[in-house]
Amino acid sequence: MQDIDIVDLKKISEFIFQKYQYDFRNYAMSSFKRRVQRILELKKLTVDGLIKKLTETPSFINEFLDELTVNVTEMFRDPSFWRIMREEIIPAILLNHKQFKIWHAGCSSGEEVLSMSILLKEMGILDSVQLYATDLDTTILERARSATYSLKNMELNEKNYIRFQGAGSLTDYYKVENGYAVFNKDLLANVNFRKHDLVLGEAFNKFDLILCRNVMIYFNQTLQNDVLKKFHESLFKYGYLAIGSKESLIWCDYANRFIVVNNEEKIYKKIKD
Amino acid sequence: MSMFNLNNSYKAVVIGGSAGSFQGVVKILSQLPKGFPLPIIMALHRLKHVRHGFVEALSLKSVVQVVEPDDKEPLKKGGVYLAPANYHLSVELGNNFSLSTEEMMNNSRPAIDITLGSCAYVFKDKLIGILLSGANKDGALGMKYIKDRGGMTIVQEPSECMIETMPKAAMAVTQIDHVLKVDQIIEFFKELDKQYK
Incomplete structure (x- = not known):
């Protein structure tokens, strides 16, 4: 693997910002470095070669973004988190609102939003919830x-679902077609x-609820702070924010506008505008 | 008198281990000199979906309580850290940790190569890397990064390892400064500690 330096990383992120208006300048250095090294290796490019390719072939930016961003996820990752969602957080929201909205920020390949849909369906309230799932990577x-997910990932998804203690079996929600698990599209209607x-x-x-789990770990603290401000702005007062089990808000300026609802699962509640 | 030729310029110690390393790590941590000044960062292979139990087991006999750092947690002098389950652990230039859910590397998350590699990048020749018993090659490249950037490399004596694949893989790809049994690694820590008193 070719060793690249922080100067190279700055050169690449500055170039992408100027030319394509994506801002990786405040990404966490160590993972950003590995992602760039990975692309260079995959495409057999040097740093200058990469910039040349991005200059000459604008369509390459989509592939670049898809490789650069980390798209490793699981259905019902951290089953205990999903149990708390079902048993505490969603019921707490329902006390005040029969209809509500959830944002999956940085949804990647959609495993978490699908997990949420299944959870809501099993609670009998899927039709009452509007879900937004966003990502910067169109691919x-x-x-x-x-x-649609590869069957080899389903073993882990099934195990997580069992630990989540879902109402049925995960196989109730998908069919196997050509070696892929194809989930029932009704789950994604909302x-x-x-x-x-x-x-x-x-x-x-x-x-009313924002999930952004294991996304901000790729940002440095400056950027985490900025993004937390956007989440704060995007939440109703007393709305919930869920981050990854090993993430923390305590280094952020806006942390004092939230309280910890569940420290183990890193679920916060906005208490101040 | 010392066989290690140490000085007090080191900033961190990083330890990798897999199958058969648990007993060694426990022993090292239980005999760590009081007030040992450097952070110790550990990437040990573990079950991906079991969040609890491991750090508690390591802490039981350890002189210092072992911590699984949160993302962006600052490194502390004398802190002992363990890569959490299902995350890769790196160190950033500002001396804080970062976590990642990138693809598994060498079939592992946490991957030892990632932790060792990021420590080598940040600490350069001020780093000591120790690789213990294990059944795959994870950590070998990480040890090479450490050596290439001027750090010190130590592996557990293969004959003492429950499984020698890991230290042997490192010995095959880079220069190893010291091949030591666990008891000698404990002596090494004591010797290193003296440089800072």
Whole structure:
């Protein structure tokens, strides 16, 4: 693997920002470095070769974004988190609102939004919830819309679903076609998939619950702070924010506008405008 | 008198291990000199979907409580850290941790190569890398990064390992400064500690 330096990373992120208006300048250095190295290796390119290719072949930017962003996810990742959602958080929202809105920010290939749909369906309230699932990577959004997953990933998804103690079996929700698990599209009827950039994009709606798990770990603290402000703006007062089990808000300026609802599962509640 | 030729310029110690490394790690942590000044960062292969139990088991006999850092948590002097389940653990230039859910590497998440590689990048020649018993080659490349950037490399004596694949893989790809048994690694920590007193 070719060793690249921080100067190279700055050169690449500055170039992409100027030419394509995607801002990776405040991504966490170590993972951003690995992602870039991975692309260079995959495409057999040098740093200058990569910039040349991005200059001459504008369509390459989509492939670049798809490889750069981390799209490793699972259905019902951290089953205990999903149990808390079902047993505490969603019922708490329902106390005040019969209809509500959820935003999956950085939804990647859609496993989490699909998990949420299944959870809501099993609670009998899928029709009452409007879900928004956003990502900056259009290629991955297409994959999310298709609700089609490789069978080799299903073993883990099934295990997680069993630990989540779902009402039935995960197989109730999909058919096997050509070696893929194709989920019932009715589950996604209330999901609005759209391209949205957490870094440069604006808040676009108000939500009762935002899930952004294991997304901000790719950002540095400056950017985490900015994104938390956008989440704060996008939440109704007393709305919930869920982040990854090993993420923390405590380094952010806006942390004092939230309280911890569940420290183990990293679920927060906005208490101050 | 010392066989290690140490000084007090080191900034961190990073330890990798897999199958058969648990006992060694427990022993090292239980005999760590009081007030050992450097952060110790550990990437040990573990079950991906079991979040609890491992860090508690390591802490039981450890002189210092072992912590699974949150994303962006700052490194502390003398802190002992363990890569959490199902995350890769890296160190950033500002001396804080970052976590990632990138693809598994060498079939592992946490992957030892990732933790060692990021530590080598940040600490350069101020890093000591230790690779213990294990059944795959994860960590070998990481040890090479450490050596290439001027750090010190130590592996567990293969004959003492429950499974010698991991230290042997490192010995095959880079220069290893010291091949030591766990008891000698404990002596090494004591020797290193003295440089800072």
